[in-house]
Amino acid sequence: MFVKDKQPTQVCVNSHTCFSFKNEENLLIAMEKQNIDVHFHCREGFCGACRTKLVSGEIEYIIDPLAFIDDDEVLVCCCIPKSDVELKTY
Amino acid sequence: MKYTTFNQQPVDTMQEHMFFGKPVNVARYDQQRHPIFEKLIEKQISFFWRPEEVDVSKDRVDFLKLTDAEKHIFSSNLKYQTLLDSVQGRSPNIAFLPIISLPELETWVETWSFFETIHSRSYTHILRNLFNDPSAVFDDIVVNEEIKKRATDISKYYDDLIFYTQLYQTRGEGVYDVDGYTHEVSIRNLKKKLFLCMNSVNALEAIRFYVSFACTFAFAERELMEGNSKIIRLIARDENIHLTSTQHILNLWAKGKDDPEMAEISKELEQEAKDIFMLAVQQEKEWASYLFKDGSMLGLNEEILCQYVEYIANQRMAAIGLGQPYESKSNPLPWMNNYLSSDNVQVAPQETEISSYLVGQIDSEVGSEDFEEFEL
Ligand code: FES
Ligand SMILES: [Fe+2]
Ligand SMILES: [Fe+2]
Numbered sequence: 155m156f157v158k159d160k161q162p163t164q165v166c167v168n169s170h171t172c173f174s175f176k177n178e179e180n181l182l183i184a185m186e187k188q189n190i191d192v193h194f195h196c197r198e199g200f201c202g203a204c205r206t207k208l209v210s211g212e213i214e215y216i217i218d219p220l221a222f223i224d225d226d227e228v229l230v231c232c233c234i235p236k237s238d239v240e241l242k243t244y
Numbered sequence: 245m246k247y248t249t250f251n252q253q254p255v256d257t258m259q260e261h262m263f264f265g266k267p268v269n270v271a272r273y274d275q276q277r278h279p280i281f282e283k284l285i286e287k288q289i290s291f292f293w294r295p296e297e298v299d300v301s302k303d304r305v306d307f308l309k310l311t312d313a314e315k316h317i318f319s320s321n322l323k324y325q326t327l328l329d330s331v332q333g334r335s336p337n338i339a340f341l342p343i344i345s346l347p348e349l350e351t352w353v354e355t356w357s358f359f360e361t362i363h364s365r366s367y368t369h370i371l372r373n374l375f376n377d378p379s380a381v382f383d384d385i386v387v388n389e390e391i392k393k394r395a396t397d398i399s400k401y402y403d404d405l406i407f408y409t410q411l412y413q414t415r416g417e418g419v420y421d422v423d424g425y426t427h428e429v430s431i432r433n434l435k436k437k438l439f440l441c442m443n444s445v446n447a448l449e450a451i452r453f454y455v456s457f458a459c460t461f462a463f464a465e466r467e468l469m470e471g472n473s474k475i476i477r478l479i480a481r482d483e484n485i486h487l488t489s490t491q492h493i494l495n496l497w498a499k500g501k502d503d504p505e506m507a508e509i510s511k512e513l514e515q516e517a518k519d520i521f522m523l524a525v526q527q528e529k530e531w532a533s534y535l536f537k538d539g540s541m542l543g544l545n546e547e548i549l550c551q552y553v554e555y556i557a558n559q560r561m562a563a564i565g566l567g568q569p570y571e572s573k574s575n576p577l578p579w580m581n582n583y584l585s586s587d588n589v590q591v592a593p594q595e596t597e598i599s600s601y602l603v604g605q606i607d608s609e610v611g612s613e614d615f616e617e618f619e620l
Contacts, residue, residue: 191574193559195584200287201484202491202563220283222491222563244562 164238180216181206181230181241192230192243199232206230211239247342247413257346261503262493263438264431265345273348278496281352284489288355291485293478295366300373300471307374307469313539318469320535321456323385325479326367327395328452330385332360332445332486335402339441342409343434352489359482366475373471390534394527398448401441401520408434432505439497439509443517446490447524449483450560455528455549459535461583462543477583484584487560494564518566525557525570544577551576 162174165181167190178184182204185192195203202221208228217232230241251269258277260266273282310318337357344350371378385391411420411429420427457480464473497506510517532549540546554570562568575581 193575194581196481196484196586198586200284200488201584202488203559205563218283220280220287220485221488222495244559 163235165235166238166240168242169240175235178234181213181228181233181235181239185230185241185243190243194231197231199229202229204229204231205244207242207244209240209242212236213239245413245416255345260345261506262346262349262496263340263343263503263506264435268345268347268350271347271351273351276348277346278348278492278502280492281346281348281489284485284492285348285352285355288359288482288485291359291478291481293362295362295369295475298366298369298471298474298478300370300475303370303469303471304373306463310468311539313536314463314541316538317459317535317541318463318472319381320390321459322367322370323381323388323391324394324531325453325456326364326382327385327391328398328448329360329363329367331395331398331402332448333357333364335399336360336445339402339406339409342413343438356486356489359486363479363482366479370472370475390531394452394531397523397527398444398452401437401444405434405437405441408437432509435503435505436509436513439506439513440516440520442490442493443520444524446487446494446564447521449487449490450521451524451528451553451557453480453483454553454556455532455535457583458549458552458577458580459541459544461580462541464583465543465579473583480584481586491560491563498565514566517564518561518569521557521561521566522569525553528553548576552580 162176164172165175165184166172167185167188171188171190173184173188175181175184178187182192182194182197192206193203195201197204199215199217200220202223205221205223205227206229207226209226212235213228213233214236215229215233219229219232221229223229228241245267248267251267253266253269255266255269257268257272258275260277262278276282307315307318334357336353340353341350344353368378371381375381408427408429411422411427412431412434415429417430420429457476460469460473460476463469494510496502498510500507529550532546532553536546536549551572552575555572555575558568558570558572
């Protein structure tokens with residue numbers, strides 16, 4: 155299989171911390187690596203503690219999110235970015 | 245409308261609301277108005293555990309080493325949790341099942357309550373190990389003033405909804421005098437009582453356990469009462485999923501994704517909902533001060549515990565659109581998260597050394613690597 159080289163996905167948080175996503179298991183881990191303070195409990199998509207606003211871009215869930223989220227929110231513990239994303243933590 | 249255990253009229257549940265529609269008949273899940281509840285059922289069942297699987301025998305030695313102030317903290321928390329799970333083991337069934345109109349929600353409530361009964365059984369498991377006769381601890385729950393204060397606020401919304409549902413299902417809408425009190429029974433009024441009750445349950449699942457969880461995990465940080473802490477971790481994981489379910493219900497209403505009348509009521513009673521939550525926060529703080537009345541414990545004091553309650557409350561109030569009324573924006577007890585995350589994802593470091601940790605579960609989890617040396 156031929157995989158096209160592509161630009162690393164950019165993640166911007168709270169409009170000041172920007173970094174490239176290095177295929178971490180999920181966005182929460184990637185954000186923690188940057189020392190961004192994100193709330194979490196379950197790390198498995200069912201408690202809702204990691205609710206984060208998705209300002210722009212697209213994400214993909216790797217675990218079915220069960221916790222309640224609003225239409226413009228994502229659970230960072232169980233998703234990865236699909237495009238460059240802009241996030242806002244609570 | 246009289247309750248029936250099997251409504252003989254055909255019902256299209258896709259057209260029903262969560263509550264106060266036609267009674268359910270066939271327990272079917274092939275079509276679902278709100279599929280989230282079936283997902284919660286599956287997740288909750290995947291968490292199944294038995295108290296007996298957790299070895300608590302070492303705790304007895306630890307308990308004897310605790311100071312009197314610490315013993316008070318430990319056993320008072322167990323009493324309070326016992327009260328909470330006693331209520332939760334029965335009330336969602338009795339209050340909600342007679343008025344639910346969706347099979348997936350009905351089964352969720354039954355699953356939820358069942359897990360609360362596991363929690364109740366686990367307290368007996370813990371206490372039997374600590375005391376030759378745990379009856380003094382249990383007996384105190386109904387006479388202890390501090391616990392009774394909370395019991396009233398926890399059960400009153402349930403009791404009110406249950407009583408009005410009984411009047412409605414036996415006599416229909418109308419005004420009734422019962423034992424010297426007048427009760428105005430209308431669907432609107434019932435829906436309001438349901439809304440308040442759901443908010444009170446939501447607050448219970450959201451914060452009422454957390455002072456006690458924090459104390460348990462603070463003992464565990466000192467490698468004390470670890471058997472108990474393992475059980476509480478399993479309980480905390482379940483409570484998180486219960487909370488998710490009440491948050492879904494409240495948000496489905498508020499966002500007009502279920503019964504439009506419930507959307508109206510959510511607006512109309514927003515302040516009451518907020519008050520219910522904030523009273524629970526207040527009571528938890530008072531509980532913290534009762535716990536520490538004879539002295540605090542290493543790693544925790546009343547002030548930091550109160551900050552933690554506010555921090556948790558902010559997040560959980562925001563999740564149901566009630567804003568963030570408290571100061572605490574950052575987590576004053578970051579180590580708590582290690583105990584609140586799901587086992588397989590992250591295990592608190594000290595626990596990796598404990599061989600008795602969830603013996604039954606670990607033994608039954610046979611991974612492919614275990615077979616690597618086998619040749620067929
Ligand atoms: S940490 Fe629980 S949903 Fe993300
Ligand atoms: Fe419980
Ligand atoms: Fe619960």
